[in-house]
Amino acid sequence: MEFKNLTKERYSCRSLSERKVEREKIEEIIEIARLAPTAVNRQPIKIFAMDSEDAKENIRKSTRCIYGADTFLVVGYKEDEAWVREFDNRNFGDIDAGIVATHILLAISSLGLNTTWVGHFDAPLLKEKYPEMKDYELIALFPIGYAAEDGGPSDRHFQRKSKDEIISYL
Numbered sequence: 001m002e003f004k005n006l007t008k009e010r011y012s013c014r015s016l017s018e019r020k021v022e023r024e025k026i027e028e029i030i031e032i033a034r035l036a037p038t039a040v041n042r043q044p045i046k047i048f049a050m051d052s053e054d055a056k057e058n059i060r061k062s063t064r065c066i067y068g069a070d071t072f073l074v075v076g077y078k079e080d081e082a083w084v085r086e087f088d089n090r091n092f093g094d095i096d097a098g099i100v101a102t103h104i105l106l107a108i109s110s111l112g113l114n115t116t117w118v119g120h121f122d123a124p125l126l127k128e129k130y131p132e133m134k135d136y137e138l139i140a141l142f143p144i145g146y147a148a149e150d151g152g153p154s155d156r157h158f159q160r161k162s163k164d165e166i167i168s169y170l
Helices: 005-011 023-034 054-060 093-110 123-129
Strands: 045-050 072-079 138-145
Touching: 005 045, 005 093, 023 045, 023 072, 023 093, 023 138, 045 054, 054 093, 054 123, 054 138, 072 093, 093 138
Parallel strands: none
Antiparallel strands: 045 072, 072 138
16 A cells, blocks of 8 residues: 555544454564664664453453454563663653554554554553563553444544644744
8 A cells, every 4th residue: 555545544443343363464563563763773662462361351451442452562662772862861762662653553554454552551550460561661552453343533533734734844
């Protein structure tokens, strides 16, 4: 799919069907995320794929934003592995994780799947349940699946600022 069309057609899907996501598609999403650019190519990120019964139960405990999904990806970063800009000591770990998460979001859509970027989840609870997460700042949770019949975009999806509102030529 052409990139502009992908970005126009993608939407935050909050109703997923019971159809199971194929493991090959999850692997393709992970590969695309692995190739995402990061500052100085430090790659301070980690993706946690969660689809076991135990994992799904813990996701349900951490958020109400599961939307019927059977598979979840959680994205985090390690601050001490990220590049730091010398002029102001700005750590780019959160930006790197955001870039990777955006690649995940678009990869999901490009493969005919649906999701929404969930930020409303109890990260401390997940870190408590999964010691392998404890050293990471968790920024995003993606419930992944196929859209249900009622899984279309909300009205907010079509609200966009004009070009003049988002750009200043200096």
